[in-house]
Amino acid sequence: MKKARVLLKPSFLPSCLTKATTFFSSVSQVHSHSRHKEMDPSESERYCYDPVLRWNPEVEDYFNKAYGPDHFARISKALTRPSSYSCIRVNTVKTTSDAVIEKLTKILNDSEDSLKLVQSDGSSPISKCQIPGLEYVVFVNGSGPHRIEYDSGLENPPKEVLVSRKCAEAVLRGAQVYVPGVLACTAHVEKGDAVAVCVAMEQPGDEGDWSVNMTRGTTLQGLPTGKNQICSFYFGHISYGLVIVDPFYCERSGLYIGMGTTMLSRAGMFRVSHGVAVDLSNRVFRLPSLHNVLEGEIFLQNLPSIVAAHALDPQKGERILDMCAAPGGKTTAIAILMKDEGEIVAADRSHNKVLDVQKLSAEMGLSCITTCKLDALKSVCLPNTLDDSNTIVDGDISGSVTSHTELSSNEEMAFDAFKRSEAEKSCKETASSEQPNGGDNVSQAETRKNKGRLKNGRGRTQCQGGRAGKSQGFPPNSFDRVLLDAPCSALGLRPRLFAGLETVISLRNHGRYQRKMLDQAVQLVRVGGILVYSTCTINPSENEAVVRYALDKYKFLSLAPQHPRIGGPGLVGRCEFPDGYIEEWLKPGEEEMVQKFDPSSELDTIGFFIAKFSVGSKD
Numbered sequence: 001m002k003k004a005r006v007l008l009k010p011s012f013l014p015s016c017l018t019k020a021t022t023f024f025s026s027v028s029q030v031h032s033h034s035r036h037k038e039m040d041p042s043e044s045e046r047y048c049y050d051p052v053l054r055w056n057p058e059v060e061d062y063f064n065k066a067y068g069p070d071h072f073a074r075i076s077k078a079l080t081r082p083s084s085y086s087c088i089r090v091n092t093v094k095t096t097s098d099a100v101i102e103k104l105t106k107i108l109n110d111s112e113d114s115l116k117l118v119q120s121d122g123s124s125p126i127s128k129c130q131i132p133g134l135e136y137v138v139f140v141n142g143s144g145p146h147r148i149e150y151d152s153g154l155e156n157p158p159k160e161v162l163v164s165r166k167c168a169e170a171v172l173r174g175a176q177v178y179v180p181g182v183l184a185c186t187a188h189v190e191k192g193d194a195v196a197v198c199v200a201m202e203q204p205g206d207e208g209d210w211s212v213n214m215t216r217g218t219t220l221q222g223l224p225t226g227k228n229q230i231c232s233f234y235f236g237h238i239s240y241g242l243v244i245v246d247p248f249y250c251e252r253s254g255l256y257i258g259m260g261t262t263m264l265s266r267a268g269m270f271r272v273s274h275g276v277a278v279d280l281s282n283r284v285f286r287l288p289s290l291h292n293v294l295e296g297e298i299f300l301q302n303l304p305s306i307v308a309a310h311a312l313d314p315q316k317g318e319r320i321l322d323m324c325a326a327p328g329g330k331t332t333a334i335a336i337l338m339k340d341e342g343e344i345v346a347a348d349r350s351h352n353k354v355l356d357v358q359k360l361s362a363e364m365g366l367s368c369i370t371t372c373k374l375d376a377l378k379s380v381c382l383p384n385t386l387d388d389s390n391t392i393v394d395g396d397i398s399g400s401v402t403s404h405t406e407l408s409s410n411e412e413m414a415f416d417a418f419k420r421s422e423a424e425k426s427c428k429e430t431a432s433s434e435q436p437n438g439g440d441n442v443s444q445a446e447t448r449k450n451k452g453r454l455k456n457g458r459g460r461t462q463c464q465g466g467r468a469g470k471s472q473g474f475p476p477n478s479f480d481r482v483l484l485d486a487p488c489s490a491l492g493l494r495p496r497l498f499a500g501l502e503t504v505i506s507l508r509n510h511g512r513y514q515r516k517m518l519d520q521a522v523q524l525v526r527v528g529g530i531l532v533y534s535t536c537t538i539n540p541s542e543n544e545a546v547v548r549y550a551l552d553k554y555k556f557l558s559l560a561p562q563h564p565r566i567g568g569p570g571l572v573g574r575c576e577f578p579d580g581y582i583e584e585w586l587k588p589g590e591e592e593m594v595q596k597f598d599p600s601s602e603l604d605t606i607g608f609f610i611a612k613f614s615v616g617s618k619d
């Protein structure tokens with residue numbers, strides 16, 4: 001195994017990296033140049049965007065130990081900002097990068113809004129990725145942070161619209177301010193008024209909890225509590241003086257994301273249920289909203305996710321399992337790399353999300369994708385327990401209501417996983433002792449010969465008009481390659497304005513849940529096959545510690561080189577927690593075999609982690 005690691009180190013790596021670095025340094029130079037020019041850091045004024053990401057103190061300690069305090073401070077800051085570019089994967093089954101660049105250029109030039117993207121040097125903000133093998137990826141540069149003139153300053157504050165954190169995170173990525181995201185607004189705002197848009201951030205409660213202590217519809221004064229306004233009103237013939245304070249004044253300082261024009265009056269914003277509340281024409285970050293643009297031809301996807309599909313290195317004609325597939329970003333990327341030839345089983349435990357994968361596959365014109373509803377913790381089953389009739393789920397949305405982010409912050413999920421794990425252990429043990437060929441090291445040809453027998457159910461016919469087939473699981477060794485893009489704490493996603501909910505315990509629990517999934521994944525890959533594990537978090541408990549677990553438990557696994565390799569190294573060593581828990585990470589020599597995308601690095605991506613394992617003889 002050791003030999004393979006050395007041998008497979010790509011010879012083109014330095015030039016590939018040089019090209020990638022050249023591209024990205026030009027992006028980041030534009031970025032930092034504009035930042036320097038447009039936002040003088042000495043202006044620590046109220047009406048600016050300078051958020052500080054809040055963490056649970058123990059989590060902060062843990063990350064400080066893992067990354068070092070300076071590095072973690074940089075990561076934390078980077079997380080509060082969007083990437084400086086949008087990354088687009090072109091559907092090469094339908095079109096080409098050049099055609100997409102041409103169409104996008106026209107669309108952006110014709111666009112009426114302020115997001116016309118002109119680079120300071122006059123060059124096009126749209127470019128093809130220079131990394132070898134990723135020429136079908138297109139970047140659209142954005143800009144920011146920009147300093148916004150909020151006109152009036154402290155003495156004469158602007159009218160304001162306060163939005164939820166989730167809304168603000170979407171707006172920072174280029175979305176509009178929609179009605180449901182609006183929490184509060186200044187009095188007497190009419191349609192067409194100029195307003196500053198700011199963010200309502202979670203605040204610490206007395207019992208260590210976090211909440212946004214504000215009723216929807218609250219009136220903002222724009223004045224500090226110390227500068228109370230006295231408002232007179234009459235009740236009958238008697239005049240009363242009312243002290244009006246602004247309960248959220250300090251909390252929104254430094255959290256202004258732009259200036260725009262209201263599309264509704266204040267009353268309208270809290271009366272209607274949908275629609276744009278503010279046309280945010282002057283934004284701190286300017287990124288094109290490519291929502292609904294060139295549907296089926298392009299897919300907006302973070303660069304590391306595209307790299308994860310490449311790490312799997314899928315080959316035409318192979319059988320591949322994507323264990324946690326929804327909404328299908330990586331599934332469709334894999335299908336395109338396979339030129340839509342072979343079979344990809346895209347599984348997810350959520351019925352509705354499986355339908356999303358079906359919809360995306362259809363939209364992209366991909367036919368090699370089979371979908372099914374399956375709990376990844378129960379992915380392995382014995383061949384003799386399979387019947388040929390997959391249950392079609394009708395209206396069953398059990399387990400389907402959890403979004404990635406919700407899941408990630410849901411500690412119960414990890415505990416549920418624990419409860420189930422005992423039952424699964426027995427299933428897993430029986431399964432591995434009853435592998436076809438007695439678990440022998442089967443050749444690829446033999447595996448393929450058995451493939452028909454090993455297949456679970458009706459393949460593509462599982463998709464039946466808006467329904468997702470419910471799979472009973474798959475026999476051991478039944479896939480050439482498996483991708484486990486695990487549900488995780490999502491602490492690499494950006495922009496992120498709050499991170500206080502995760503505790504050291506919840507972070508560890510995510511890791512436990514992922515290890516259980518990995519136990520299943522390992523069994524499903526045939527000998528000689530490939531397993532890729534990925535997460536979108538910076539949390540070592542879910543990354544390096546899971547890799548350590550896999551390598552220590554399954555001696556037949558070895559880390560395999562990844563192409564392209566543009567991420568950084570993983571963390572080596574261990575962490576001792578105050579409660580005595582010890583977490584082991586990578587061993588020296590392993591760090592360069594994984595890809596860790598650091599949000600504070602030049603690549604300016606989300607935080608992401610990829611490990612690729614070769615599956616050796618399981619004897």
Ligand SMILES: C[S@@+](CC[C@H](N)C(=O)[O-])C[C@H]1O[C@@H](n2cnc3c(N)ncnc32)[C@H](O)[C@@H]1O
Pocket residue numbers: 305323324325326327328329330331347348349350353374375376377402403404407485486487488
């Ligand atoms: C990180 S997201 C996957 C993103 C996807 N691979 C993509 O690139 O579009 C994790 C997914 O895991 C699913 N999930 C969570 N727990 C699961 C389980 N026990 N079994 C199967 N899927 C699960 C969630 O529904 C979610 O869609």
